[in-house]
Amino acid sequence: MRVRAQMAMVMNLDKCIGCSTCSVTCKQTWTNRDGVEYAWFNNVETKPGIGYPQRWEDQGRWKGGWTVDGSGRLRLRAGGRLRKLATIFANPDLPSLDDYYEPATYDFDTLLTAPAADRMPVARPLSAITGRPMAIEWGPNWDDDLGGSALYAATDPNLAGLTDQVQRSFETTFMFHLPRLCEHCLNPACVAACPSGALYKRERDGIVLVNQDKCRGWRMCVSACPYKKVYINRVTAKAEKCTFCFPRIEAGLPTVCAETCVGRLRYLGLVLYDLDRVEAAAAAPEAELVDAQRQVFLDPSDPAVIAQAAADGIPPDWLAAAQASPVYALALRHRVALPLHPEYRTLPMVWYIPPLSPVLDATTALGGDNTSADDVFHAVTELRIPLGYLASLFTAGDTGLVAGVLMKLAAVRAHMRAVTTGAGAPDDPAAAGATGPELEALYRLLAVAKMRDRYVVPPAHKEEAAELAAWASGCPLDRAPLAVA
Amino acid sequence: MSVVLFGVWPYIALAVCVVGHVWRWRSDQFGWTSRTSELMEKRWLALGSPLFHFGALFVILGHAVGLLVPASATAALGIPETVYHTLALVIGLIAGIVFFAGAVILGLRRYVTKARFRLITRPADAAMYAILLVVALAGLSATVGLNIVGDGYDYRETVSVWFRSIFTLQPDVDALAAAPWIFQVHAVGAFALIAIWPFTRLVHVWSIPLGYLVRPPIVYHAPRP
Numbered sequence: 001m002r003v004r005a006q007m008a009m010v011m012n013l014d015k016c017i018g019c020s021t022c023s024v025t026c027k028q029t030w031t032n033r034d035g036v037e038y039a040w041f042n043n044v045e046t047k048p049g050i051g052y053p054q055r056w057e058d059q060g061r062w063k064g065g066w067t068v069d070g071s072g073r074l075r076l077r078a079g080g081r082l083r084k085l086a087t088i089f090a091n092p093d094l095p096s097l098d099d100y101y102e103p104a105t106y107d108f109d110t111l112l113t114a115p116a117a118d119r120m121p122v123a124r125p126l127s128a129i130t131g132r133p134m135a136i137e138w139g140p141n142w143d144d145d146l147g148g149s150a151l152y153a154a155t156d157p158n159l160a161g162l163t164d165q166v167q168r169s170f171e172t173t174f175m176f177h178l179p180r181l182c183e184h185c186l187n188p189a190c191v192a193a194c195p196s197g198a199l200y201k202r203e204r205d206g207i208v209l210v211n212q213d214k215c216r217g218w219r220m221c222v223s224a225c226p227y228k229k230v231y232i233n234r235v236t237a238k239a240e241k242c243t244f245c246f247p248r249i250e251a252g253l254p255t256v257c258a259e260t261c262v263g264r265l266r267y268l269g270l271v272l273y274d275l276d277r278v279e280a281a282a283a284a285p286e287a288e289l290v291d292a293q294r295q296v297f298l299d300p301s302d303p304a305v306i307a308q309a310a311a312d313g314i315p316p317d318w319l320a321a322a323q324a325s326p327v328y329a330l331a332l333r334h335r336v337a338l339p340l341h342p343e344y345r346t347l348p349m350v351w352y353i354p355p356l357s358p359v360l361d362a363t364t365a366l367g368g369d370n371t372s373a374d375d376v377f378h379a380v381t382e383l384r385i386p387l388g389y390l391a392s393l394f395t396a397g398d399t400g401l402v403a404g405v406l407m408k409l410a411a412v413r414a415h416m417r418a419v420t421t422g423a424g425a426p427d428d429p430a431a432a433g434a435t436g437p438e439l440e441a442l443y444r445l446l447a448v449a450k451m452r453d454r455y456v457v458p459p460a461h462k463e464e465a466a467e468l469a470a471w472a473s474g475c476p477l478d479r480a481p482l483a484v485a
Numbered sequence: 486m487s488v489v490l491f492g493v494w495p496y497i498a499l500a501v502c503v504v505g506h507v508w509r510w511r512s513d514q515f516g517w518t519s520r521t522s523e524l525m526e527k528r529w530l531a532l533g534s535p536l537f538h539f540g541a542l543f544v545i546l547g548h549a550v551g552l553l554v555p556a557s558a559t560a561a562l563g564i565p566e567t568v569y570h571t572l573a574l575v576i577g578l579i580a581g582i583v584f585f586a587g588a589v590i591l592g593l594r595r596y597v598t599k600a601r602f603r604l605i606t607r608p609a610d611a612a613m614y615a616i617l618l619v620v621a622l623a624g625l626s627a628t629v630g631l632n633i634v635g636d637g638y639d640y641r642e643t644v645s646v647w648f649r650s651i652f653t654l655q656p657d658v659d660a661l662a663a664a665p666w667i668f669q670v671h672a673v674g675a676f677a678l679i680a681i682w683p684f685t686r687l688v689h690v691w692s693i694p695l696g697y698l699v700r701p702p703i704v705y706h707a708p709r710p
Contacts, residue, residue: 081698088694089538090523090531097524097601129525130600192702195694203707216692217518235605237520 002275003298003309005318006186006206007249007268007457008327008349009258010337011179012446014357014409015265018145018177020044022257022266026181029256030243035235037103037128040140041242042181042257046147048156048174048389052140053099056228057157057341063093064226065189065344066282074283074345076193076224084195084220093223097234101138103128129234147175158392174362174386176355178393181257182229182242183340183348184208186273186296187282190241193224198239204460205270206349207244215239226344252459259455267445269325269456270318271332271349272298272309282345289342289396296347297332300325321458326445327351334434334442336405338394353446354390354402356409362386373407373414373432380406408432408439412446415439490673491647492656498676499651505683506691519689525601529594537587543580547573552648556641570639574632581625588617613685616678623671631665644668 026042045051059065063078078084078093087093106123114121127134143152153159184201188208191199198214199221201207210221210230217237221230230241245255253259258266277296284292298305300322309319322328330353331337337351359379360370366382368375380387380403387399387406395401411432416439417423434442445453509517523530551573559569592614595602631638643664650657661669682688 085694085697089534090527092531094523094527096527130603132600188703191704194704195697196692197694197696197700197704200704200706203705213514213517215518216689216694217521218694219521219523232521232524234522234524236515237518237522238515 001298001305001308003272003305003312003314004203004206004275005314005322006271006273006349007184007244008206008271008331008351009181009255010267010327010330010351010353012265012267012353013176013178013355014353015263016044016177016179016355017263018044018046019262020141021260021262022179023140025256025260026242029245031240035233036231036240038097038100038140039231039233039240041229041231042179043140044144044177044179045141046144046153047176047178047393048147048153048159049143050152050155052101053095053228054138055155055157056095056226059226059344062095062223062226062228064224064228065341065346066187067345068283072283074187074279076189077226078193078220078223084193088195088218088220091219091223094219095222095228097129098138101140101142102134102136104134104136107133145175158389162388162392174358174389176358178340178352179257180227180229180340181350182208182244183227183346183350184242184244185349186278186347187345189224189226189344189346190221190230193220194218194239195220199230202246205246205249207246207249208241209243209246210239210241212236212238212240226341226346227348249457250460252457254451254455254457264454267326267330267449267454269327269329270300270322270458271325271328272300272305272314272319272322274298278347282347286343286396287398289345290338290398290401293339293342293347294332294335297328300328315458315461318458321456324456326449326454326456329441329445334408334438334445336408336442338401338405340394341396342394343396352394353409354394354405356406356413358386359406359410371413371417373410376410376414377407380410404433408434408442409446412439412443416443487658487662490669491661492658494673495651495656495676498680501680502682505680506688509683509688517688517692518686519692520605520686522595522602522605525605526594526599529590529598533587533590533594535587536583537591540580540582540584540587543576544584547577547580551577551641552645555645555649556639570637574628578625578628578633581621581628585621585625588614588621592618609681609685612681613678613687616674616681620671620674620678623667623674627665627667627671630667638665640664640668644672647672 023040023042023044027040030041031037031039040052043052051057056062059077065077066074067077069075076084079087104125105128107126108123110121111123124133125136126132143149146152184207186206188199188201191201191208194215195218196214196216198211198216200209200211202209215238217232217239219232219239221239222228222232230239232238233240245253245257248255254266254268258268273296281292281296300306300309300319306319310316327337331351337353339348340350340352341348359376363370363376363379366379368379370376387402390402391397391399411434415436419440432439523534556566560566595606595610596614627638627640643660647657647661647664650660661672
């Protein structure tokens, strides 16, 4: 057992209203520069929908992530190292700018300099790439809120496995928002694909970063990432990606996307995992993937884990943070948060609580009472439509797992309603695989948790500051201990 | 004139190349990249870039053999001069044409077809393309004009002798001066390319990621107190 700490995130999709505040504040912080106009380290997609870049989930096209070969060994879907070098002059799996969108600005100058006239002057859109007038025909959330559209949503790769009939009824009942950022995976395909070794995973907190001085612009990371969350800066020709706001995390602050989330749907915290179990979990058979990936994590209250964590150099305050981690609670203790596309086998570290609200709507539409756990359970098991879709997103197709999570979320509602109104005996929580106190703890975390409960971010140790600075600057002189006044 | 061009210029170019690389490596790791533009345009690149790069690999290999291996060495190995000459001509011509076609496609792609490159193409790119095209054209026309259309010319007796003499610090200026002018343009231009090398995107040639073949897949970094 080798204990490592990972900073991870959970998002409660029921609460996401698709306002894109996270995307905008992230862009203002990280990508409002020349060369990354088209890059959104954080973006919000409407599901079902095409996504950004278009149809990024279609790994038959983009060849992202990992697969397991005939002998059960893990390999990059786009091929091994020799193929990487053979395609280094032209990467067939690389999205082009048109697969994202051509960013535009407006000719605001005309508004200020136009002479007096009968008509209002118009600010024409100008391409941020060429500087020329352009017609805006696509954007990073072009199909925003168009979850029922035959033009956009119907081409969602996640719908490919569902039948036509399912699709049609689905389109009229179901839509939700999916905020996405780099998953800071335990088994990052981008890192494994980088010919220069410029991408790395920090052992201290699991954040995946690009060393800008080592990147040589071979762009294999962009195609290898199945989530398409590594971007090429078109001016510097170097890879850039979400940093998990590491300067803020090191200071004990939440990421910008989490801090500015108006829906308060994001949770940040540490999870402890066993480095020795990662590879086997990533190579597990598809039907066992979610469970295998959960097995990688360690219970921070287990005395054996605590002892080994200390031996592996995890400071006591970090261990305490891992024990108080809302991410551990939601993803591993209560098991209501699921990984996005576990079948990509990267072990993503941004987890999602699947949305219950579409099921509640459907319960009402079926003539049921959406505050009754029985009726909701009934709807969950009857509604193969949203379940199939959610399962293709979060459980590699296992509808039973998604149903279990939705039932537990419904049980929280029913239990708390019964407790607070005193109206009748609470539904039997055991039906959802949880006790009353567990449901109440889950309720507190999901509904009323304060900022300090949602973001449990232990600051980096100050005595390591010089080491961190040296790594960031590459200057060996920075490695000298700071003088203490 | 020939002393300056064939005797002095190669040393200036090599010195600029070496000092330039040291300076660039030490001061500009951030700029040390292939400067890929595949994001901006994929279709023409998918054709031009492999032609250009694989062609260049064979062109460089062919030059290494032709310039560094003396005629006496291949003769000693029992390779008849006519066989060597024919092989060099056929392989060299194919590699040269592939390389040149790739360069033309990439150049047209960058400078003619797409406005998208306007803001990311730098003066160093133009200088590199210009010199590269002149050198490649001179090399190709020397091969075609003198050895295919013409009566044949054995550059191993003059150009190669001059090239090797540079590295023994006894530049044989007369050897190159005796060669046809098209070879002289090719040789002098090639040293111009060597001189501007460290100041262009060509530095990415030295970063061929062969280490990728042997390193562990996931790179961890563990700053620890």
